[in-house]
Amino acid sequence: MSYFEARIKVDFENFDEIKKTLNLCEKLRIKNLILEPRKNILDINPQTKRNLQELTNIDLFYRFTLSGKTLKDLKTQMKLYKNKPEIISIESPNQKIQEYAATDTRIDLLSFSDYHVLNTFSEGLLSLAVQNNKFIEFSLTPIMSNNRIYQSKAFRKLHRSIKLVINSHAKFIISGNFKNLYDLRNPRALISICHTLLGIPLEEAKKAFSKNVKLLLKKAEQRNNKLLFEDGVKLID
Amino acid sequence: MIKKEKQRYILFRIITEPDSKLIILSKKEFIDILWNVIWNYFGMNTANKIGLWLLKLDWKKRYGIIRCSHITKEIMISTLSLIKEINSERIIITPIKTSGSINKIKNLAGDF
Numbered sequence: 001m002s003y004f005e006a007r008i009k010v011d012f013e014n015f016d017e018i019k020k021t022l023n024l025c026e027k028l029r030i031k032n033l034i035l036e037p038r039k040n041i042l043d044i045n046p047q048t049k050r051n052l053q054e055l056t057n058i059d060l061f062y063r064f065t066l067s068g069k070t071l072k073d074l075k076t077q078m079k080l081y082k083n084k085p086e087i088i089s090i091e092s093p094n095q096k097i098q099e100y101a102a103t104d105t106r107i108d109l110l111s112f113s114d115y116h117v118l119n120t121f122s123e124g125l126l127s128l129a130v131q132n133n134k135f136i137e138f139s140l141t142p143i144m145s146n147n148r149i150y151q152s153k154a155f156r157k158l159h160r161s162i163k164l165v166i167n168s169h170a171k172f173i174i175s176g177n178f179k180n181l182y183d184l185r186n187p188r189a190l191i192s193i194c195h196t197l198l199g200i201p202l203e204e205a206k207k208a209f210s211k212n213v214k215l216l217l218k219k220a221e222q223r224n225n226k227l228l229f230e231d232g233v234k235l236i237d
Numbered sequence: 238m239i240k241k242e243k244q245r246y247i248l249f250r251i252i253t254e255p256d257s258k259l260i261i262l263s264k265k266e267f268i269d270i271l272w273n274v275i276w277n278y279f280g281m282n283t284a285n286k287i288g289l290w291l292l293k294l295d296w297k298k299r300y301g302i303i304r305c306s307h308i309t310k311e312i313m314i315s316t317l318s319l320i321k322e323i324n325s326e327r328i329i330i331t332p333i334k335t336s337g338s339i340n341k342i343k344n345l346a347g348d349f
Contacts, residue, residue, distance in 0.1 A: 027252055028331050144321060182254060182327040189318035189332055192311040197278065202311070 003187035
């Protein structure tokens with residue numbers, strides 16, 4: 001089974017940095033990678049995507065993460081990212097934004113990567129996400145922290161949130177989202193960490209790194225297909 | 238009836254930053270680092286089940302082989318991944334392959 005590293009932030013103007021990242025990912029035997037622009041850009045040029053794909057054997061995918069401060073901000077941003085083939089995710093500690101994102105069909109993923117965003121995770125939001133078939137993202141950034149108190153708190157929060165998500169049968173993904181290049185780890189190793197340190201069943205952890213990410217990519221791909229109304233409902237000629 | 242404990246061999250690769258100082262540790266020093274991580278993250282309850290043995294450690298070819306009990310395989314993979322730095326140099330220890338047969342692992346290691 002091939003696993004995904006679902007979030008690596010890169011600067012699309014700095015080709016050398018991307019090359020370095022991809023080289024390290026190859027050494028780590030990562031097979032699938034989802035890249036996210038570090039700076040706010042509106043579009044990833046298809047030619048850039050082709051050039052990047054030529055650099056590596058890793059399958060590359062792309063995502064945008066929006067984080068408006070207010071709901072009005074987010075709605076303005078959403079207009080700019082309309083009809084994009086990439087995954088659109090929202091990461092905000094503002095609960096109004098989270099609730100809006102959970103119901104908006106243009107948004108694929110609710111991200112709870114940051115600790116202060118993870119603190120705002122609630123059962124109500126989870127219920128909304130399940131109803132609207134949204135994916136939820138958690139990240140393993142705290143494993144690389146040297147602050148033991150923060151690490152313990154973050155693990156506890158992650159453990160509780162993921163348990164809630166598994167019990168509610170929501171779809172979730174887990175990414176590394178590491179800031180430093182040398183914090184990167186092979187997704188199979190991250191699955192082991194999820195299983196041993198966070199107590200996630202091995203099968204669920206594997207799904208979060210593989211099957212669910214594939215489903216998310218499929219969802220993002222089908223978002224702009226006007227013939228598809230929802231899962232299993234398609235207009236045919 | 239007590240189930241027989243099986244052994245698992247884990248082949249791992251060592252990756253350092255290109256401009257980092259050459260790290261060369263003895264087997265004992267490396268094992269100490271592993272035990273330190275096991276103690277910090279998993280504690281005594283887990284440490285007594287591991288059956289850790291370092292079979293090979295090659296700093297030139299940058300790989301190593303450890304042996305552990307099959308029930309603690311996931312813990313050992315986590316432990317290797319949780320090592321962040323050695324002698325203040327950033328390091329990644331990434332598991333390549335786990336097997337119940339040492340010969341398979343040795344064949345793979347031969348490709349390094």
